[in-house]
């Protein structure tokens with residue numbers, strides 16, 4: 001399912017003295033099957049974009065087309081429930097939204113709310129717990145007895161149990177330690193690679209953009225100022241700096257090595273790309 005923005009603007013508290021622009025004249029497509037990263041400085045409009053992906057916000061002007069559903073300022077709120085199933089949102093610190101007595105009930109809550117029987121919803125909970133890498137025995141535990149990272153996985157399992165066509169992640173690894181971050185990003189990567197899950201990721205981590213995304217939207221002051229592949233977006237360090245964005249760590253390291261006489265073409269964005277280009281230059285690669 002594609003999600004298409006056509007000249008979308010959104011004004012918070014429109015018509016009041018507190019009115020403020022959220023996004024301005026955004027046009028672009030989140031392609032079915034893509035892994036799209038949305039990046040930009042604080043206040044650039046990323047969260048406002050996300051909330052248009054399942055019509056939590058409706059455009060002040062312009063249209064958002066989600067699959068076959070066209071959302072405008074005039075769209076009636078009543079008919080939006082199916083969208084909430086099709087576009088699953090994992091908000092920042094999603095674990096704060098857990099509330100049931102057991103993990104199983106918490107994960108099953110969403111599907112049951114959409115008419116799935118209790119038995120089938122609990123079977124889904126069983127499957128999703130595995131998918132997010134948690135042991136089976138957490139199902140009967142209280143979510144509040146788990147670690148923070150485990151609680152977040154339960155919250156994500158609850159979103160996945162809705163079997164969304166598009167999975168939207170708002171800084172899903174915020175507050176996790178480096179290994180927890182890596183494991184969680186690998187989990188999303190697996191969903192994308194093995195099941196073709198469409199993913200939209202808001203992140204401040206340029207390494208994650210380079211490692212996982214195939215498409216990038218760059219936001220600044222409410223506008224979508226650039227779209228492209230990570231390679232296209234990271235090709236111009238001066239432009240990135242002007243927009244208060246950085247390079248992935250690997251590309252930064254390659255820049256430092258280039259200043260010492262090493263040569264890279266194309267610019268390496270991931271560790272394995274860096275290693276592939278560096279090894280021949282230091283005469284390595286053959287051991288023993």
Ligand SMILES: Nc1ncnc2c1ncn2[C@@H]1O[C@H](COP(=O)(O)OP(=O)(O)OP(=O)(O)O)[C@@H](O)[C@H]1O
Pocket residue numbers: 012013020021022023040041042043044045046047048049
């Ligand atoms: N509830 C609100 N009421 C009024 N203005 C808002 C509201 N939420 C956001 N804004 C404004 O809309 C603009 C875009 O904000 P948004 O939260 O979408 O940016 P962001 O890129 O997600 O920021 P961050 O990286 O800090 O989460 C900002 O100028 C912000 O001040």
